[in-house]
Amino acid sequence: MKFYVLTLFPEMIEQGLGASILGRAQERGAIAVRTVNIRDFSENKHGHVDDYPYGGGAGMVMQPGPVYRACEAVEAEIGHKARVLYMTPQGRVFDQKLAGELAQEEELIFLCGHYEGIDERVLEQKVTDSVSLGDYVLTGGELPAMVMIDCISRLIPGVLSNEQSAEVESFYDNLLEYPQYTRPEEFMGLRVPEVLLSGHHANIEKWRREQSIRRTLERRPDLLTGARLSEKEEEFLQKLREIT
Ligand code: 4G0
Numbered sequence: 001m002k003f004y005v006l007t008l009f010p011e012m013i014e015q016g017l018g019a020s021i022l023g024r025a026q027e028r029g030a031i032a033v034r035t036v037n038i039r040d041f042s043e044n045k046h047g048h049v050d051d052y053p054y055g056g057g058a059g060m061v062m063q064p065g066p067v068y069r070a071c072e073a074v075e076a077e078i079g080h081k082a083r084v085l086y087m088t089p090q091g092r093v094f095d096q097k098l099a100g101e102l103a104q105e106e107e108l109i110f111l112c113g114h115y116e117g118i119d120e121r122v123l124e125q126k127v128t129d130s131v132s133l134g135d136y137v138l139t140g141g142e143l144p145a146m147v148m149i150d151c152i153s154r155l156i157p158g159v160l161s162n163e164q165s166a167e168v169e170s171f172y173d174n175l176l177e178y179p180q181y182t183r184p185e186e187f188m189g190l191r192v193p194e195v196l197l198s199g200h201h202a203n204i205e206k207w208r209r210e211q212s213i214r215r216t217l218e219r220r221p222d223l224l225t226g227a228r229l230s231e232k233e234e235e236f237l238q239k240l241r242e243i244t
Helices: 010-018 020-028 064-078 097-103 121-128 141-153 162-173 201-219 223-226 232-244
Strands: 002-007 032-037 082-091 108-113 129-132
Touching: 002 010, 002 064, 002 141, 010 020, 010 032, 010 141, 020 032, 020 141, 032 064, 064 108, 064 121, 082 097, 082 141, 097 141, 108 141, 129 141, 201 223, 201 232
Parallel strands: 002 032, 002 108, 082 108, 082 129
Antiparallel strands: none
16 A cells, blocks of 8 residues: 655654554555655745635635645656545544545545645545544644554554454454453452453453443443344343443
8 A cells, every 4th residue: 555645744744654563564565655745846936835815814725736736746656546535624534444445445645734724626626535533623634644544554464463463353343442451460459350360261252252342332332233242242231231
């Protein structure tokens, strides 16, 4: 997968995605991240890429020209159509399902806006998907783009090790993760649940599933409608619902 990021702050993207698992994935060639500085496509002698909003109002708006030319440059390099994702609070809310869909693409182009947004006309011309991370406003689209690239990358073969890959499954069940424990066996008087020390793998598996169900009911009951539970697990959930 090749990610292109159109931004006024390429260092932010390079720094953010250059460390840890995604940094190593780039070194291995499992993913590639190419930043494109929108400012390089300014035709203004000062390198300006923003101006006052027509009709008045607070803040500045990114001009269409530099964004259009930056996008054309990337499209020319790719040589075929690619999805252009615009990070905006007004977009479709990003989730694991959309991540899975986007992970099937060969290239993705991320457009990061700043100021009060980008001139609507270039968005009409170039954006295929407006995407939001949630109902809050940030200073720019860079952090949302990095979140999405992280989430999509871990679905791409060769990014996670085999050991890490097992965890990819968890969210697909629509259940939250069970609690984890490591040494010491007792911390501030709190013991690790006895079943985890038993070595009885079937019991451990059952306990973990039940913890996941309990936790999802308590914290994210909305997820449970999409969870695939066995008959026994449905009974367990019914019991929990009777108590609370
Ligand atoms: C476009 C995305 C970009 C328009 C971007 C702001 C939050 C998200 C930006 C605006 C962002 C998100 C209209 C404020 C940059 N903030 N929730 N900031 N407006 O995904």
